[in-house]
Amino acid sequence: MNSTSEMHRYHWFKNKTIILIGRKNLIVANMIENRSSFTPSDGTFRINNLSRTDDGEYTLKSFDSKGRQLDPQILQLNIQAPVSSVLLVSECLSQGEMRVSCSSDGGDSPQYSWTLDGHTLTDAQLLSGNKDSNNIILRQDVSGQLVCSVSNHISRMSTCGFRFTDCSLSNGMHLSQRVLVTSQTQCTDSATAPTMITVTEADHSLLICGLRTAVVILILIGIAVYFVWKKKKYEKAEGSAVPEEMDYENSVVMVEMRSSASGL
Known part of the structure; x- marks a missing residue:
């Protein structure tokens, strides 16, 4: 409605339940006053914080000064959540x-x-x-x-x-x-x-087989690296022991030569 000045009395209903009563520019009762407002000068009824329970049929019934009901105004309100x-x-x-x-x-x-x-x-x-x-x-x-x-x-x-x-x-x-x-x-x-x-589930066997193969390859690589390291360590130890043995043999020869000289 554009204005309530021409209306002697009006009622707002939601699904047959009255939610607002007014007389011209005076609001007599508002059952959902905590989250709604009505402006008599332009006929705007505003509901804040809508929820799914607000879904339904809203009807405005108005009456003239002789108590005759005017044509009712009906609005169907559908509450829908957007696609997220x-x-x-x-x-x-x-x-x-x-x-x-x-x-x-x-x-x-x-x-x-x-x-x-x-x-x-x-x-x-x-x-x-x-x-x-x-x-x-x-x-x-x-x-x-x-x-x-x-x-x-x-x-x-x-x-x-x-x-x-x-x-x-x-x-x-x-x-x-x-x-x-x-x-x-x-x-x-x-x-x-x-x-x-x-x-998908049909390929789990292929995936498991691939993982097992990768694990075996990694183990073989680890074993090979270990033996290479072990061989290098052995060769290094063997090389460091050779000079000591040669020095020992030379010293023995020198002793024998001196012994021969004293005998002469």
Whole structure:
């Protein structure tokens, strides 16, 4: 309403429960006065610190001086939290298809949409799922820059996306790719978008085998270094002992020569 000056009496309701009573420019009662205010001059009713419990139907009923009710004014208030983050996870399947899931955090009634190289994803590019769901499987021959967007009535957020070309890996490994975007994330160029590559359970045996091989190589290197050090130490000790033995032999010869001279 523009003003209460023409209204003899008015009531504000929330879901059939009265929250404010007024008479012209006078507020008779305000049941949520601690966090709301009403300005009779321009008919503005303000509620601060909204919460989910404030969700509902608000109705203004007004009456003229003869007590006749005027046309009620109704407003439906929906409280929704904005989307705060989006997580995109992809995984290569055994036949070269790609399973991709998109999830959001903090948003009410999220809606999902997909684009490939800037164009809306089509049903022909999908093996299962649909372009409005958060879980899809792309066909084997599909490639490009895939982006997931999540939105509701008050917010919208998109992942940075990632580029993929082929899921048929020669070594048979299945790689999963994760892209997490929050309200503080700055998406960079698609070639350098933040990604994290993780190995799925199918590749744990390969990973363990590789680690064992690395440990064996390190042990062998350690043994070789030890024996080289031991050999050098032995050669050094042997070399330092040779001169002492020669001096001893020479001294014996000299004694024998002197003994012979005294006999003559």
